[in-house]
Amino acid sequence: xxxxxxxxxxxxxxxxxxxxxxxWDLDSFDIKFIKNIHLNFEFVRVGxxxxxxxxxxxxxxxxxxxxxxxxxxxxxxxIILSYNSSSxxxxxxxxxDVREEILLNFPMKVLCHNDCKGICPSCGVNLNYQVCKCKxx
Ligand SMILES: [Zn+2]
Ligand SMILES: [Zn+2]
Numbered sequence: 001x002x003x004x005x006x007x008x009x010x011x012x013x014x015x016x017x018x019x020x021x022x023x024w025d026l027d028s029f030d031i032k033f034i035k036n037i038h039l040n041f042e043f044v045r046v047g048x049x050x051x052x053x054x055x056x057x058x059x060x061x062x063x064x065x066x067x068x069x070x071x072x073x074x075x076x077x078x079i080i081l082s083y084n085s086s087s088x089x090x091x092x093x094x095x096x097d098v099r100e101e102i103l104l105n106f107p108m109k110v111l112c113h114n115d116c117k118g119i120c121p122s123c124g125v126n127l128n129y130q131v132c133k134c135k136x137x
Contacts (some may be wrong), residue, residue, distance in 0.1 A: 001013060001015060001017045001019075001039050001042060001093070001094050001095060001098075002031050002092070002093045002094075002095075003043055003053075003088060003091065003092050004091055004092075005050075005085065005090055005091060005092055006088070006090075007043075008043045008045050008047055008050055008092070009044075009060075010044065010045050010046070010087060011044070012042045012043065012044040013042070013043050013044070014040075014041070014042050014043075015039075015040075015041055015042075015043070016038070016039065016041075017038075017039045018036040018037070018038050019036060019037045019039065019095070019125050020036060020037075020040070020109070021034060021035060021036060021037050021058060021109065023034035024037065024102075026099065026102060026103065027040045028066065028106070029063075030062060030063040030068060030110045031060055031061075031062050031063075031106065031110060032060060032061045032062075033044055033058055033059070033060045034058075034059050034061060034072070035058070035059055036058065037056055037057070037058040037102075038055075038057045038058065039048035039054065039055075039056055039058070039098065040054050040055045040056075040057070041054030041055075041079075043055065043092070043096065043132075045085065047086060048085050048086065049082050049083070049084060049085065050082065050083045050084075050085050050088070050092060051077075051080070051082050052070075052080070052081040052082070052083070052094055052135065053079070053080050053081075054078075054079060055076055055077065055078055056076070056077045056079060056098050056101070056102060057074070057075070057076045057077075058074075058075055058102075059072060059073065059074050059075070060072070060073060060075055061073075062110050062112070063110065064110060064111055064116055065109055065110050066111060066112075066116045066117070066118035067112060067116050067117070067118050067119050067126050067127075068119065069126070069128075069130055071112045072127055077098075077101060077102055077105060079098055081094060081098075081101075082095050084134050090117065112128075113128075118127060120132045120134055123133045
């Protein structure tokens with residue numbers, strides 16, 4: 001998402017754009033971004049500062065680290081960025097910073113649900129759906 005700096009004034013200007021998720025190369029082995037990343041941002045000039053506030057909304061398929069099941073989910077990132085107006089040129093381009101915010105917000109541990117019971121280490125049953133015989137003993 002790119003905007004000409006002269007277009008940013010003290011009256012917020014609102015921009016929306018869809019970026020193909022694969023263009024941003026965000027995927028890791030257990031998180032795959034699919035379809036589009038929808039950017040919805042507002043740009044405003046506050047003195048010498050340019051404040052960019054908004055959301056990046058996308059869908060991803062995660063592979064749970066406990067039960068190994070895949071789950072598709074919608075994710076929405078609230079992002080606030082600020083720039084010194086003299087340090088940017090004629091155009092302000094926010095893509096790299098938004099991408100970095102998404103990467104910084106990667107979960108430490110990828111889980112389908114916070115209380116995922118995982119897989120039984122001895123019989124391999126998914127304990128979210130079944131009680132295995134090992135446990136009944
Ligand atoms: Zn799970
Ligand atoms: Zn078992």
